[in-house]
Amino acid sequence: MDITTKGVSIKLSGKEIVHEASIRVRGGQMVGLFGPNGSGKSTLLKSIYRVLKPQAGEILFDDIPLEQIPRQETAKKLAVVTQFTTLNFEFKVSEIVLMGRSPHKKLLDKDTPEDFRIVRECLEKVNMLGLSDRKFSTLSGGEKQRVLLARALAQETSVLVLDEPTNHLDIKYQLQTMEIIRNLNKGVLLALHDLNMAFRYCDYVFIMKDGRVEAHGKPEDIIDEALIRNVYEVESRIYENPVTHLPSIAFLP
Amino acid sequence: MQNKREVTLFWMLMAGLVFGLILSIIFAVSVGAVALSPRDVYGTILYRLTGWDIGGIENIGEGPLFDIVWIIRLPRVIMSVVVGMGLALAGVIMQATVQNPLADPYVLGLSSGASLGATFSIMIGASSVFTGFLANTGIAFWGFLGALGVSVLVFLLSSIGGRMTTSKLILSGVVVSSICSAFSNIIIYLNQDKSDIQSVTFWTFGSFSTATWEKLRLPTIALVVCFAFFLTQVRRINIMLLGDEAATTLGIDLNRLRRVYMVLTALLTAVIVCTCGIVGFVGLMIPHFMRAFTGSDYRRLLPATTLFGGLFLIWADIAARTLGASGKEIPIGIITSAIGAPVFMIIMLRRAYGFGGRD
Numbered sequence: 001m002d003i004t005t006k007g008v009s010i011k012l013s014g015k016e017i018v019h020e021a022s023i024r025v026r027g028g029q030m031v032g033l034f035g036p037n038g039s040g041k042s043t044l045l046k047s048i049y050r051v052l053k054p055q056a057g058e059i060l061f062d063d064i065p066l067e068q069i070p071r072q073e074t075a076k077k078l079a080v081v082t083q084f085t086t087l088n089f090e091f092k093v094s095e096i097v098l099m100g101r102s103p104h105k106k107l108l109d110k111d112t113p114e115d116f117r118i119v120r121e122c123l124e125k126v127n128m129l130g131l132s133d134r135k136f137s138t139l140s141g142g143e144k145q146r147v148l149l150a151r152a153l154a155q156e157t158s159v160l161v162l163d164e165p166t167n168h169l170d171i172k173y174q175l176q177t178m179e180i181i182r183n184l185n186k187g188v189l190l191a192l193h194d195l196n197m198a199f200r201y202c203d204y205v206f207i208m209k210d211g212r213v214e215a216h217g218k219p220e221d222i223i224d225e226a227l228i229r230n231v232y233e234v235e236s237r238i239y240e241n242p243v244t245h246l247p248s249i250a251f252l253p
Numbered sequence: 254m255q256n257k258r259e260v261t262l263f264w265m266l267m268a269g270l271v272f273g274l275i276l277s278i279i280f281a282v283s284v285g286a287v288a289l290s291p292r293d294v295y296g297t298i299l300y301r302l303t304g305w306d307i308g309g310i311e312n313i314g315e316g317p318l319f320d321i322v323w324i325i326r327l328p329r330v331i332m333s334v335v336v337g338m339g340l341a342l343a344g345v346i347m348q349a350t351v352q353n354p355l356a357d358p359y360v361l362g363l364s365s366g367a368s369l370g371a372t373f374s375i376m377i378g379a380s381s382v383f384t385g386f387l388a389n390t391g392i393a394f395w396g397f398l399g400a401l402g403v404s405v406l407v408f409l410l411s412s413i414g415g416r417m418t419t420s421k422l423i424l425s426g427v428v429v430s431s432i433c434s435a436f437s438n439i440i441i442y443l444n445q446d447k448s449d450i451q452s453v454t455f456w457t458f459g460s461f462s463t464a465t466w467e468k469l470r471l472p473t474i475a476l477v478v479c480f481a482f483f484l485t486q487v488r489r490i491n492i493m494l495l496g497d498e499a500a501t502t503l504g505i506d507l508n509r510l511r512r513v514y515m516v517l518t519a520l521l522t523a524v525i526v527c528t529c530g531i532v533g534f535v536g537l538m539i540p541h542f543m544r545a546f547t548g549s550d551y552r553r554l555l556p557a558t559t560l561f562g563g564l565f566l567i568w569a570d571i572a573a574r575t576l577g578a579s580g581k582e583i584p585i586g587i588i589t590s591a592i593g594a595p596v597f598m599i600i601m602l603r604r605a606y607g608f609g610g611r612d
Contacts, residue, residue, distance in 0.1 A: 049502050075504030082498055088352050089494045089549040099492055103504040107485050155503075 001062055001077055001158045001187060002026050003048060008057035010043050017043045019211040020057065025159065025189045030182060032198050032219070033191045035208035036232055041191040044208070045163050048189070049080045075103035079152035081162045084144040087136060093147050094132040097122055100154030122153040125180060141168040149177065153184070162190040166197075198223060199246045207231055220247060263553050266546055270560040274334065277567045281330040282322055284571055286580060289321065297322040332464040332472070332528070333570040333585075334563035337535060339476045339525045341562025343518045344536015345555060346483055349490045350514045351408070352497075353419055354544075355600060357537035358522040360423065361407050362430030363400040364533065367519075367526035368456045369437040370399025376440050393471060396523035403429050404515050458586030459530035461570055468528055475524040479517050480559060486510075487551040494549060532566070532586045534593020539565055541600055 003025040010018040018040040025031045033041045046052040048059060050066065059066040061077055069077075079100070100122070101115045123129040126146040131139070136147065145165065152160055162181065166174040178201050181188055192198070198205050198219040205223070206216045209231045215222050228236045234251050241248035282298075283289040296307045300314050301323055312318070340358060347356040347363075358364050374395030410425035411417045434457070441453050454460075483490070489510060492500045500507055525532075539562045540554065547553035569588045577583045 051498055051501050071501070071506050072504035075502065078502075080502035082502070085496055085498075087495065088354060090544075091494075091549050095491075095548075095550060096495070099495065099503060102488055102492055105488060107488070109488075 002060075003078070003159060003187070003189065004060040005044070005048065005054075006058050006060070008044065008047055008054045008059060010040075010047055010052055010054050012043065012052075017211055018047070018054070021208070021211070021213050022057075023189075023206045023213060023216070025187050027158065027187050028185060029203045030188045030201060031190070032202035032205040033189065033208065034193075034195060034198060034205055035214075039208040039231075040211040041208055042163050043211075045161055045189070045191055049078060049161055050074060072103050075155060075157075077157050078159045078161060079155040079157040081145070081148050081152045081160070081165055083163060083167060084141065084148055091136050092132070093128065093134050093136060093139070094119060094123070096136055096147055097132075097150045097154050100151040103155055118154055118156065119150075122150040125153060126150045127176070142170060142173040145169060146173070146177065149180070157186070159187040159189070160184065162188070164191050164193060166192070166194075195223060195228070195249055199248070200244070223247070223249075263547065263557075266557060267560070270557065270564060274560060274564050274567075277564055278327075278330050278334065281333075281567050281571050282326045284575060285321075285326060287321060289318070293318060294322055298327065328466050328469060329461045329464040329570070330567060332461050332469055333566040335469060335472050335476055336461070336525050336529055336532060337539075337562040337564070337566025337569075338480070338559045339472060339521050339562075340532060340535035341539040341565075342476070342480060342483065342536075342555070342559045343521045343525075345540040345551075345558045346479075346490075346514055346518050347536065348540060349493050349551065350511055350518070351411075351417065351422060352494060353417075353422055354541065355419060355423060355537065355597070357534060358400075358518065359430075359531065359533035359535075360537060360597070361426035362403045362433060363519060363522045364526050364531040365430040365433035365437070366399035366401075366403030367396035367523040368399070368531055369433040369440075370395035370397065370402075370523065371527045372437040372440040372444075372456065373399070376444050393524050393527045396527040397520050398523075399433065400519035400523040400526070401516060403433060404519050408511075408515070454584055455530045457531060458584030458590075459532040460582075460584055461529055461573075462582065464529075472524050472528050475521050479521045482517065483555060486514075487555055490551045490555075491549075494551075530586065533590045534597065535562055535566060535589055537600075538593045538596040541596060 005021060005023050007020040007022055008018060009016060009020055021040070021044050023031075023033070023044070033045070035041050043052065047054045050071065061069060061074070066074070097119045098111060098115065101111070101118065120129065120132075123132050126149050128143065128146050128150060131143065136144065139147065145168065149165065160181070165177055165181070169177060178197065181190070182201055202219050204217070205219045207214045207222070207227065214231055215227055223238070225236055225238060228234065228249065236252060237250045238247050239250065240246070279291050279295050279298075282294045283291050293310055296310045297313065297319055300306055301319075306313055310318070343363075344357045347358065347361065348354050350356070371392045374392050407422070407425045407429050410429070411421040413421070437456060438453055441456065489505055492503050492505050493507065493510065495503070497507055540558045543554055543558045543561055547557050566585075566589075569592075570585055573583045573585045573588050
C-alpha cells in the first residue's frame with residue numbers, strides 16, 4: 001500500500017505546526033522523516049495515523065482519502081509504534097500484543113489458536129518471547145518499546161509507522177530494532193533523529209524544517225553539508241566511514 | 254499464553270461467586286427480627302418460583318412465613334444485589350471511559366447529580382407534568398438528566414488545559430458533587446412538607462428499607478440491558494485502557510464510544526440512585542478487589558466485578574440491619590463509605606496508578 005499526503009497543514013491551538021507537507025511512502029519502501037525538534041515530524045505522523053485531523057490537504061491510502069476509510073479498516077492497513085507511555089492499568093506482555101489482533105475481530109469473536117500463534121511469532125521477532133508473562137509496567141524502557149513493536153506487528157498490516165522508535169534505547173537495541181524493522185519487508189515510515197541512520201537504513205528520506213518539507217530524495221543524493229547547515233544550523237563534514245563504507249556525518253561545534 | 258490454568262481459575266471464580274450469591278441471598282433473608290431457618294427460606298422461595306414443595310414446611314405459600322420471606326425480606330435482598338451489581342458495573346465502565354481506576358459514580362459526582370435531578374423532579378411534581386411513557390419514569394428521567402449533566406461537566410472540567418489527569422478528575426468530581434448535593438439538600442429542606450420527598454439521610458446514605466418488587470423493575474431492566482451491552486464491548490474496552498493514542502491506532506473511535514458509555518453509566522446510576530438513594534464507593538472498590546484475581550482484562554473483570562458487587566452489597570446490607578443497637582438500622586451508605594474510603598486511599602497511594610498524571 002502507498003501512503004500519500006498532499007499539501008497537509010495542521011494547526012495546534014492556533015499555531016501552524018505543519019505547512020503544506022507532501023510526502024509519499026511506496027509499498028515496501030523504508031522512508032525516513034528527519035528534522036530538528038519541533039519541525040513537525042510527529043505532528044505529520046499523527047495526522048497519518050488519525051490522531052490529528054489536518055486543516056488542509058489530504059491523506060491518501062493508495063488512492064482512497066483517509067476519511068473515507070472506517071477506523072477499524074485503517075488499523076488493518078497501518079500499524080503504529082509511538083513513544084511508550086505509562087499505563088494506568090496493569091496488563092501482561094502477551095495480553096498487550098494480543099490486542100494487536102483486535103482490528104481483525106468482530107465484536108464477539110474469540111481469540112483463535114491462530115491469534116496466539118501470531119502473538120508468539122511477533123514476540124519472538126522482537127526477542128521478547130521469554131518475557132511474555134511479565135507485567136508491562138515492570139519492563140525497562142527498551143523492553144516496553146519492543147512490546148509495542150510486537151503489538152504493531154501483530155496487526156499484520158502492510159505499512160508500519162514509527163515515531164522515533166530508537167529513542168531511549170541502548171545502542172544494542174537501537175541497532176536490533178532497526179534491523180528488525182528493515183527485515184520486515186513492509187512499507188515503513190519512521191521519524192528519526194540521527195541522520196547517520198538514513199544512509200544505513202532508509203530508501204528515501206524527507207527532511208522537515210519549521211513544518212515544511214525542505215528536501216526529499218535518496219539519502220546519498222540529498223544529504224550534504226549545505227542541507228545540514230540549512231536545516232540543523234550546524235557545520236558538518238560528510239566522509240566515507242572506513243569501517244562501514246557508508247557516508248557518515250561528523251558534526252563540528 | 255492461551256493459559257488453561259487461568260481459564261479454569263476464572264470459571265472457578267465465577268462459579269464461586271454465583272454459588273456465594275445464592276447462599277448469601279438465602280442467609281440474608283433468614284436474618285432479621287424474626288430469625289428463620291434457611292430451609293424455610295429456600296423452601297418458600299422455591300415453592301413460589303416453581304411450585305415445587307420440598308416438604309416439611311407448614312402452610313407453604315401463605316401465612317406469616319410467606320409474607321416475611323417473599324413480601325418483606327426477599328425484595329430488599331434482591332434490591333441490594335441489583336444495586337450492588339449496577340454500581341459495580343457503572344464504576345468499572347467509568348474507569349475504562351476515563352482510563353482511571355479511581356473513577357466511580359459516587360466519587361465523580363454522578364450519584365449527586367442523579368439525586369439533584371430526582372429531588373428537583375419531586376419538587377416540581379414531574380410525575381404529574383409528564384404523561385404517557387414518562388409518567389412513571391419521571392423521577393428516574395430527571396435523575397438521568399442530572400447524572401448525565403454531571404458526567405459531561407466533570408469530563409469537560411477535567412480536560413481543561415490538555416490531558417485529563419487523575420487530580421483534575423477527582424477535583425472536578427468533588428466540586429460538581431458538592432454543588433449538586435448542596436442544591437438537592439436545599440430542595441429537600443424547602444419541601445419537607447411534601448409526602449413523597451425522602452429525607453436527607455435517604456439521599457445522602459441510601460436505604461433499601463422501602464424495597465418492593467414493584468420498585469425493583471426499573472433498576473433490574475437497566476442492569477440487564479447495560480450488562481448485556483457491555484459484555485459485547487469488552488474487547489474494545491480493553492483497548493481503550495491502553496490510552497487514547499494507542500486505542501486510535503488500533504481502530505477504536507474513542508469519541509463515539511466514550512459518549513455511548515457515558516450515557517449508559519449515567520442511566521444506570523440514575524435509576525439506582527432514584528430507587529435507593531446514594532450508596533457510595535461500591536463502583537470504586539469492587540473492581541479494585543476483583544483486579545487482584547482477574548487482572549485488567551475486562552473479559553474477566555467485567556462479569557466478575559458485577560457478580561461480586563451484588564455479593565458485597567448483600568453483606569453490607571446485612572451489616573446495616575444487624576449492627577445497629579436495638580433494631581435501629583445503620584444507613585447502607587455509611588457502611589460502604591466506611592469500607593470504601595480507605596480502599597480509595599490505598600489505591601491513591603499506589604504509585605503504579607500515576608496519581609497526579611505523572612505521564
